[in-house]
Amino acid sequence: MATGDPKQSILALNAFDPARATALAPELAQLVQRRYRLFGSASVLFYERPLEFVRAQGCWLYDAGGTAYLDAYNNVPSVGHCHPRVVAAAAAQLAQINVHSRYLHAGTLDYAERLLATLPAALANITFTCTGSESNDLALRLAAGYSGATGVIVTEAAYHGNTALTTAVSPSSFLQRCASPHVRLVPAPAAPELFADHVVAAIADLERHGLHLSALLIDSIFSSDGVFADPAGFLQPAVEAVHRAGGVLIADEVQCGFARTGTALWGFERHGLQPDIVTMGKPMGNGYPIGAVVTRADILDALREREGYFNTFAGSPVAAAVGNAVLDVIEQEDLMANAMRVGNYLRQRLRDLATRHAGIGAVRGAGLFIGVDVRSPVSAASLINALRERRVLIGAAGRAGDVLKIRPPLCFSVSDADLLVAALDEALGAQA
Amino acid sequence: MATGDPKQSILALNAFDPARATALAPELAQLVQRRYRLFGSASVLFYERPLEFVRAQGCWLYDAGGTAYLDAYNNVPSVGHCHPRVVAAAAAQLAQINVHSRYLHAGTLDYAERLLATLPAALANITFTCTGSESNDLALRLAAGYSGATGVIVTEAAYHGNTALTTAVSPSSFLQRCASPHVRLVPAPAAPELFADHVVAAIADLERHGLHLSALLIDSIFSSDGVFADPAGFLQPAVEAVHRAGGVLIADEVQCGFARTGTALWGFERHGLQPDIVTMGKPMGNGYPIGAVVTRADILDALREREGYFNTFAGSPVAAAVGNAVLDVIEQEDLMANAMRVGNYLRQRLRDLATRHAGIGAVRGAGLFIGVDVRSPVSAASLINALRERRVLIGAAGRAGDVLKIRPPLCFSVSDADLLVAALDEALGAQA
Numbered sequence: 096m097a098t099g100d101p102k103q104s105i106l107a108l109n110a111f112d113p114a115r116a117t118a119l120a121p122e123l124a125q126l127v128q129r130r131y132r133l134f135g136s137a138s139v140l141f142y143e144r145p146l147e148f149v150r151a152q153g154c155w156l157y158d159a160g161g162t163a164y165l166d167a168y169n170n171v172p173s174v175g176h177c178h179p180r181v182v183a184a185a186a187a188q189l190a191q192i193n194v195h196s197r198y199l200h201a202g203t204l205d206y207a208e209r210l211l212a213t214l215p216a217a218l219a220n221i222t223f224t225c226t227g228s229e230s231n232d233l234a235l236r237l238a239a240g241y242s243g244a245t246g247v248i249v250t251e252a253a254y255h256g257n258t259a260l261t262t263a264v265s266p267s268s269f270l271q272r273c274a275s276p277h278v279r280l281v282p283a284p285a286a287p288e289l290f291a292d293h294v295v296a297a298i299a300d301l302e303r304h305g306l307h308l309s310a311l312l313i314d315s316i317f318s319s320d321g322v323f324a325d326p327a328g329f330l331q332p333a334v335e336a337v338h339r340a341g342g343v344l345i346a347d348e349v350q351c352g353f354a355r356t357g358t359a360l361w362g363f364e365r366h367g368l369q370p371d372i373v374t375m376g377k378p379m380g381n382g383y384p385i386g387a388v389v390t391r392a393d394i395l396d397a398l399r400e401r402e403g404y405f406n407t408f409a410g411s412p413v414a415a416a417v418g419n420a421v422l423d424v425i426e427q428e429d430l431m432a433n434a435m436r437v438g439n440y441l442r443q444r445l446r447d448l449a450t451r452h453a454g455i456g457a458v459r460g461a462g463l464f465i466g467v468d469v470r471s472p473v474s475a476a477s478l479i480n481a482l483r484e485r486r487v488l489i490g491a492a493g494r495a496g497d498v499l500k501i502r503p504p505l506c507f508s509v510s511d512a513d514l515l516v517a518a519l520d521e522a523l524g525a526q527a
Numbered sequence: 528m529a530t531g532d533p534k535q536s537i538l539a540l541n542a543f544d545p546a547r548a549t550a551l552a553p554e555l556a557q558l559v560q561r562r563y564r565l566f567g568s569a570s571v572l573f574y575e576r577p578l579e580f581v582r583a584q585g586c587w588l589y590d591a592g593g594t595a596y597l598d599a600y601n602n603v604p605s606v607g608h609c610h611p612r613v614v615a616a617a618a619a620q621l622a623q624i625n626v627h628s629r630y631l632h633a634g635t636l637d638y639a640e641r642l643l644a645t646l647p648a649a650l651a652n653i654t655f656t657c658t659g660s661e662s663n664d665l666a667l668r669l670a671a672g673y674s675g676a677t678g679v680i681v682t683e684a685a686y687h688g689n690t691a692l693t694t695a696v697s698p699s700s701f702l703q704r705c706a707s708p709h710v711r712l713v714p715a716p717a718a719p720e721l722f723a724d725h726v727v728a729a730i731a732d733l734e735r736h737g738l739h740l741s742a743l744l745i746d747s748i749f750s751s752d753g754v755f756a757d758p759a760g761f762l763q764p765a766v767e768a769v770h771r772a773g774g775v776l777i778a779d780e781v782q783c784g785f786a787r788t789g790t791a792l793w794g795f796e797r798h799g800l801q802p803d804i805v806t807m808g809k810p811m812g813n814g815y816p817i818g819a820v821v822t823r824a825d826i827l828d829a830l831r832e833r834e835g836y837f838n839t840f841a842g843s844p845v846a847a848a849v850g851n852a853v854l855d856v857i858e859q860e861d862l863m864a865n866a867m868r869v870g871n872y873l874r875q876r877l878r879d880l881a882t883r884h885a886g887i888g889a890v891r892g893a894g895l896f897i898g899v900d901v902r903s904p905v906s907a908a909s910l911i912n913a914l915r916e917r918r919v920l921i922g923a924a925g926r927a928g929d930v931l932k933i934r935p936p937l938c939f940s941v942s943d944a945d946l947l948v949a950a951l952d953e954a955l956g957a958q959a
Contacts, residue, residue, distance in 0.1 A: 100789075104834070104835035105835075105836055106835035106836075106837050116615060126631055126633070127631070129636055129640075130631065130636055132651075132680045133636060133639040133640060133643065133652065133653060134639070134652060134653065135651070135652030135824050135827045135828070135831075136652075136824070136827055136828050136831040137652065137654045137827055137836055139629055139835070139837055140629055140630075140631065141629040141630060145630070145631055146581055146630045146631065147630060147631035147632065147633070148624055148626060148630050148631075148632070149623070149624060149632075150623055150624050150625075151624040151625075151626060156624070156626070156630075170629070170868075171625060171626070171627065171632065171839060171840070172625070172626065174626075176624065176626070177621065177623065177624065178620055178626065179622075181621075182618070182622045185617070185618070185621055186614070186617070186618035186621065186622075187817075189609065189613075189614045189617055189618065189814075190609055190611075190614045190618075191581070191582055191583075191602070191609065192580055192581060192582050192583040192588070192608065192609065193583075193609065193814040193815075194580060194583060194588070194601060194603070194604065194608070194814070195601070196577045197557070197571055197572055197573040198572075198577070198579060198580050198588075199558050199562065199571060199572065199579035199580075200579065200580070200581075201558070201579070204558070204561055204562055204565060207565040207566070208561075208565060211565065217568065220562075220565065220566060220567030220568075220569065221566065222566065222569045225657050225658050225816045225840075226657050226661070226816075226838070226839070226840060227839070228660070228661065228838070229658070229660065229661070229689070229690065232690045232691055233689075235691070236691055236694075256660065257661070257665075257836055257837060257838050258664045258690045258691065258692065259664055259667070259690065259691065259692035260690065260691035260692065261669055262668075262834055262836075266582070267835075268834050268835040268836070269834060269837060270831075270832060270833055270834055271832055271833045271834075272833045272834050376839075378840055380735065382621075382625040382626070382840070382843065382845070382908060383621075383625075383845075384657045384658075384840040392567050392568070395567045395568055395569055395662075396567070396568050399567075399569060399702075400702060400703055401538070401569040401702055401703045401704045402539035402694055402700050402701060402702055402703075402704050403536035403537075403539055403571070403699075403700040403701075403702060404569055404689055404694075404700070405538050405571055406658070406660070406812070407603060407658070407659070407690060407691050407808075407809060408603070408657075408658060408816040410813075411814065411876075413814070413815075432884065491528040
């Protein structure tokens with residue numbers, strides 16, 4: 096259960112090496128150097144040749160020269176970059192009123208009600224936040240307050256946020272640090288039938304150290320671990336063990352929520368789970384910062400007796416208008432069905448590619464969240480950069496960074512999928 | 528240095544009591560009950576008769592019936608509610624591109640450069656966040672990474688955020704919990720000449736317990752403690768003691784930054800301080816969720832060697848466009864000078880009021896951040912509700928909740944100030 100000793104965090108996969116700035120074209124080098132001067136060591140920039148985009152629409156990003164790049168990476172603009180309906184909702188509400196939630200606002204209540212209606216009835220209370228990090232930070236405290244315990248189980252390459260509390264349970268952010276004493280890391284479910292055993296062992300290990308289980312915190316698509324989705328339902332025995340041990344299940348829907356997995360609005364539904372806490376972020380506002388924590392009243396009350404919670408920007412009229420517009424678009428453009436249809440098609444085409452290229456291994460995923468194993472001597476990093484040169488954007492995942500992460504906006508079409516596969520075919524051919 | 532045992536957190540000052548919902552007019556009662564059903568115990572609503580607003584402009588909020596309320600409370604829409612320039616900047620950029628910062632975007636760099644130019648040269652690196660909470664959470668980790676210590680000193684009724692780490696240093700959020708072992712609380716500087724002594728004593732107390740100082744974390748206007756601004760410069764000996772002890776100064780500018788105090792863009796400048804870390808939030812985006820942490824490269828590097836940091840929504844093209852527009856408005860409408868001029872005028876008029884009403888005591892503050900002591904038998908809560916009935920919005924502060932907090936948008940005018948004073952005069956007269 097050690098984290099290993101990566102020189103570079105998984106967060107920085109596909110990161111530009113600032114030492115190579117001088118090798119870039121002069122104008123790009125200047126922009127990159129200016130950025131490192133301003134942001135310092137916190138700057139993480141993608142690609143060997145970093146990209147500057149000035150415009151975006153649907154699944155396409157455009158650079159200053161008007162060159163279009165196919166976006167198969169970004170899950171934040173989930174219903175499509177700059178979706179006109181979402182932009183209009185934001186613009187109209189920004190001009191009308193945008194104030195904190197200690198005054199009443201019917202739009203915020205309508206949105207809260209609409210979201211809660213999509214979730215199990217026991218999850219009756221919603222707390223709005225601004226980001227997935229804030230959501231998971233609050234969720235971990237809710238779990239601790241309710242369980243009276245501190246132990247948290249996450250997967251080995253999980254990412255759950257950038258606050259102090261969520262970084263401690265995000266091994267993908269670890270560099271020289273390692274997991275805190277109350278955190279147990281279990282392997283990603285590459286062998287799903289073993290996942291519950293690992294969780295049971297982690298609970299036993301906590302108990303051996305005089306600790307008790309507070310929460311199993313998982314993103315049910317195991318996004319940064321390398322994308323593990325199947326078979327649907329395999330998570331149930333692990334969650335039963337968590338509940339037997341007095342812990343709660345926090346379903347982190349920041350990656351897999353809002354229709355991405357194609358069969359349901361929420362990732363946990365694919366597995367037939369009943370989470371105790373659900374957290375939301377990224378795709379919720381299509382780029383406007385919104386998050387939420389949904390839980391049972393008894394879990395919320397346990398924390399609220401101890402400490403106050405207020406979030407200034409959260410649940411504002413603008414946040415609600417944007418969130419509502421995102422749900423409208425998902426429904427009206429039938430994006431869940433599109434995610435299923437195009438996702439299935441793309442996985443099949445990637446599997447066909449695997450029969451012709453030794454560099455491509457297993458293809459996994461659900462809906463429009465796909466992981467593709469890359470095999471030596473081809474590397475994921477080289478493929479990602481080769482695709483970038485062919486104007487297709489994807490990312491990397493996995494502890495060893497050897498998985499292609501394909502996670503486009505949900506309006507990705509069959510012809511977009513064909514473009515991606517053709518570019519990948521070419522890139523693999525060039526590297527053979 | 529105990530926190531006392533408040534039944535209600537300072538965060539919930541002026542909170543509506545949900546048990547009284549049935550006493551409200553039927554339509555309002557229904558809305559309030561619907562809200563408590565959705566938000567549960569996390570819902571904090573202002574006023575004995577909660578307000579619903581549907582529109583806002585400048586310093587005015589409007590309810591559904593078109594009744595206007597003068598806003599002397601909200602510092603988030605700092606350059607005025609729904610400022611057309613800020614709204615236009617957001618709307619235009621939302622329609623063009625809004626994507627994460629691992630691609631290059633000149634607008635984000637321009638904004639970063641502009642902000643850094645307002646700060647001491649040693650503070651060379653900026654990390655964008657989405658909220659003040661995220662900013663202070665990161666700042667505390669930067670301080671710990673740099674100092675190698677854990678001790679944090681804050682004031683007795685401070686508020687620095689809603690994450691786990693920032694809640695631990697926010698006694699104004701404490702209900703049944705108390706300060707963590709590594710946190711020391713010092714009294715608010717009601718007696719400013721004693722502040723450094725309290726800080727020195729807190730450092731000594733940390734050392735006695737085998738701990739060392741990481742940071743003094745202060746909002747230099749002491750917003751939730753009750754607003755203590757004078758004399759300018761009184762914080763210097765405390766900060767010298769902090770540096771001698773190997774700790775850093777985190778200047779939390781979430782409340783006092785962006786020209787509010789009238790003499791400078793940043794609150795710490797009034798005191799002639801050289802902070803090691805500056806954190807920003809609330810007013811930075813006039814309601815759009817933006818925050819930032821600015822620090823020295825050596826402090827940033829110390830954390831970045833240990834762990835990765837990335838913030839999905841932060842520093843996006845929209846965040847930068849909005850932040851830039853806010854700075855434009857502050858400059859073009861000369862809001863700093865307005866804050867000074869109207870703030871001075873309002874304080875003078877409030878002091879005049881104090882000579883005629885025994886219920887009003889000391890009047891403190893800088894620029895458009897004003898605290899007014901309320902004396903028995905008049906209570907701050909009753910005055911705040913009486914002002915609400917007269918369509919003027921203010922808040923409460925202080926450990927005992929006995930300070931009026933007056934903190935309007937920076938475009939507050941002399942005639943707005945007159946309206947506020949007339950309403951307060953009436954309210955005091957009615958309670959005499």
